[in-house]
Amino acid sequence: MKIAIGTKNPTKVKAVNDAFASFIEAEFISTNVPSNVSAQPLTDLETLTGAINRAKNALEAERADLGVGLEGGLIKTDFGYFLCNWGAIYVKDQQPIIAGGARIVVPDEIGELVFAGRELGDVMDIYARKKNVRHNEGAIGIFTNGVVDRTTMFKELSNLLIGQYLYKQNV
Numbered sequence: 001m002k003i004a005i006g007t008k009n010p011t012k013v014k015a016v017n018d019a020f021a022s023f024i025e026a027e028f029i030s031t032n033v034p035s036n037v038s039a040q041p042l043t044d045l046e047t048l049t050g051a052i053n054r055a056k057n058a059l060e061a062e063r064a065d066l067g068v069g070l071e072g073g074l075i076k077t078d079f080g081y082f083l084c085n086w087g088a089i090y091v092k093d094q095q096p097i098i099a100g101g102a103r104i105v106v107p108d109e110i111g112e113l114v115f116a117g118r119e120l121g122d123v124m125d126i127y128a129r130k131k132n133v134r135h136n137e138g139a140i141g142i143f144t145n146g147v148v149d150r151t152t153m154f155k156e157l158s159n160l161l162i163g164q165y166l167y168k169q170n171v
């Protein structure tokens with residue numbers, strides 16, 4: 001089976017490889033495809049739509065059997081700004097399989113900059129005085145003191161995806 005992952009971000013690619021390879025034998029290809037939503041999604045619906053679009057676009061771009069999309073966003077609630085993450089598996093002519101990832105609060109100053117138009121990845125680099133946080137521990141890694149990094153978070157999300165995929169194979 002050929003699996004196309006709609007990103008070149010190493011945290012996402014490693015997460016999907018690690019999670020899926022425990023359960024199915026496949027050739028994994030990572031491919032840069034559009035999410036067809038903004039670079040910085042600001043609602044759950046926009047983030048989820050980005051994940052589904054990436055999965056579908058990856059499948060089509062690579063003529064794969066299965067496409068995977070993972071998307072990160074930031075949402076505003078009455079209790080502050082939260083990281084949000086969504087993922088999708090797309091198989092041709094089937095309803096996408098979807099799953100949500102971890103969400104934690106980030107400081108208001110971060111949320112305000114992102115809602116004013118900045119990308120979270122760029123804001124995090126300035127805030128943490130680091131380079132390329134998005135390809136490493138991620139905002140989630142910074143704000144959990146390294147306990148849960150971006151790869152670990154996306155791996156758990158990928159487990160929710162592959163688990164549902166396997167369940168559906170048997171019904």
Ligand SMILES: O=P(O)(O)OP(=O)(O)OP(=O)(O)OC[C@H]1O[C@@H](n2cnc3c(O)ncnc32)[C@H](O)[C@@H]1O
Binds near residue numbers: 008133140
């Ligand atoms: O190459 P892609 O797959 O697009 O990877 P990305 O790091 O840009 O990730 P997303 O597009 O899924 O995330 C949307 C935006 O939110 C940022 N972002 C989301 N979660 C993050 C995190 O945990 N740490 C740092 N930046 C994050 C990210 O850098 C983008 O600006």
Ligand SMILES: [Mg+2]
Binds near residue numbers: 039
């Ligand atoms: Mg991006």
